[in-house]
Amino acid sequence: MSFFAPVFASIDLDLILIAVLIMFIAGFVKGAVGFALPMVAISGIGSLMPAAIAVAAIMLPAALTNLWQALRDGPRAALGSLMAFRWYVLLIVCVMGMVAPLVSILSTEMLFIVLGGGVTFFAVLQLAGWRPGPELGKTRIATIISGVTAGVFGGLAAVTGPAVVLYLLAREVPKVEQVRLQGVIFLLGLLVVITVHGRTGVLNELTLPLSVMLIVPAIAGMGAGLLVQDRLEQETFRKATLVVLVVAGLNLLRRGLMG
Template sequence: MTWSPDLLIIVTLTFLLAGTVKGVIGMALPTVSLGILAATLGLKEAIVLMLVPSFVTNVWQGVIGGNFTILIKRLWGLLAAMLLGTWFGAEALTMTDTSILEALLGVTLIGYGIFGLLTPELPTMKRRERWLSPIVGGATGILAGLTGSTVLPVVPYLQTLGMSRDAFIQAMGICFSTAALGIGIGLTGRSLMPPDLGILSAIGVLPALLGMMVGRVIRVRLSEQRFKQVFFFSVVVLGAYIVARAYIL
């Protein structure tokens, strides 16, 4: 891919915005960056470009907070299944038509946005956690390997485990960084991670971190509930656009 000024501007602004959203609500950097980059550059390029910023920011989120060891012991089955799932998902990525994958990403974003807008009360799954975690991890990994999206079904599932807010945010960081690692390994092993895109992905770390700092400032001045409503509505619109782009536009 040619590094044109337009490309650098798109990547920089995308990760600045994605980092800002993550700074406000503690998640959604892959969602925002994937949605915008898939709509402008294509899904496979978007998946590669979001990997390094997603991994770095989520490792930071996952390590800080004091619950890291406890969460690793609790979620190891989910994380192992997620890594395995990303391998199968990345394999399917090489054999599936791009328009189908873009539509799948769009549908995933729409579902995620609607879930966020409705914020339904979910039943607790703590008693089923031992056998349900590997299933959720595997499903999340497969979907992540196919589309790059790491939010479903793992985020709603984590909400059913009765964690504190801090532990929940830290658990999301651990899960998202694990998925990014698995996707990176899967794509590299299948020669789907060109060095030029890998370098450009690394460049995206700086605006992502800057955006996170901006987001933290916004968080103390803005109603988090109102911001989430605007954000999730925007995700639905973006997902609908990606589906339309895949089959209509």
Template sequence: MDLSPATLALVVATFFVAGLVKGVTGMGLPTVAMGVLGAVLSPLAAASLLIVPSSVTNLWQLFAGPSVSALSRRLWPMMAAIVLGTLAGSAILAGGDGRATTTALGLALVLYAAVTLLARPWRVPAAWERIASPLVGLATGLVTGATGVFVIPAVPYLQSLGFERDTLVQALGLSFTVSTFALAAGLLWQGAAPGTGWLASALLVLPALVGMGAGQIVRAFISPAVFRRVFLVGLLLLGLEMTARALV
């Protein structure tokens, strides 16, 4: 992966900011990284750089929570479907059609930001969860495989299950971890593994972790809700710009 000094500086800054957002809100690293880097690199290259930092930070988030085993037993149908959907959808990301993947990425960012900003909180009845979880997982996997973004519709769905805050953060960590590993497997399966980009991806763990640490400090001084709204508006504008640029 041949990056100019200016692009390399942007990549490092992006992962720091993405880590900062994750430190404040508990999510957002892959979304920020794909959104910003997708504007200057191909979505496939951006996804390849994302894999190691996303894996490390999401594992940290997953195992910092109260009960991995209980969550895994409850959510395994969703997680299994995420893997299947991601493997299927990865053919789109690995296909090399830059306009199609950039459009899909832009639309995913717009959809996530708009739904999160505008939709009212809702609750999935317990009786529906057995059917809803694999369907949501499959849809999330297809979006992940096509765009490298893990949040639609997994995040709104997990928020609708009535978890306590710490358990919700851990459930998001579980979903993001499974999505990241499935994306890496999908790219390998499609013959689109990053090659020497694995080293670049591993090195980007440092700015991501520094950003996460900074975000956890910043969280004590600002309102996470206000910060999250500003972050979502930025994602919405970025997604609209990417979609419009790809379609022109």
């Protein structure tokens, strides 16, 4: 219990229990649609705690659930997906590593405004009927724009999902491979971000135990969500991802504008 003592000494028990529930819900959403654990978790936990603490708290749950997602079909399948999109993945990971230090500099309000505005913008475009075709999705400029955007948002709060999902939808990647590739991208990016935050101090004696504490509810929620994902049709899957983006994005934006 001494490992978790800083958490219980600094954060009310009621807030910890709410954070556990939020992480379970975030894990469920990730299991169902293949992404969005960071968005849902930051949207909820960030309403209870400062942004830097919320960002740090999701690091380990996100990394382990992404490991599960990436390797669900075996290491060979994960490696195949990685090699097929290796330059795209490398671009995202490099940008995430460069942007991650800004978390310790930006204010809570600015962090949420940037995240919420970007997430909402992407989702509303899609729900309004705009969807890049496969011809555009396969261009080099689309790969660069998506990779840089995903890296920026991923570096700020592990929210790599929106740009990656829209890019893979444009490329018409099949659902199973899309989910697997998302897990690979998110995992590699998070490993870089965790390393950076270990040096910046965002991961510290308070946030590291909190992050460990949230691993179990995240994995439990993801397990429940996977049962739903396996029953989703491709179009239903696409619409579900966009609905999740809108809800999470608007809440992040509200948090940033209203405090």
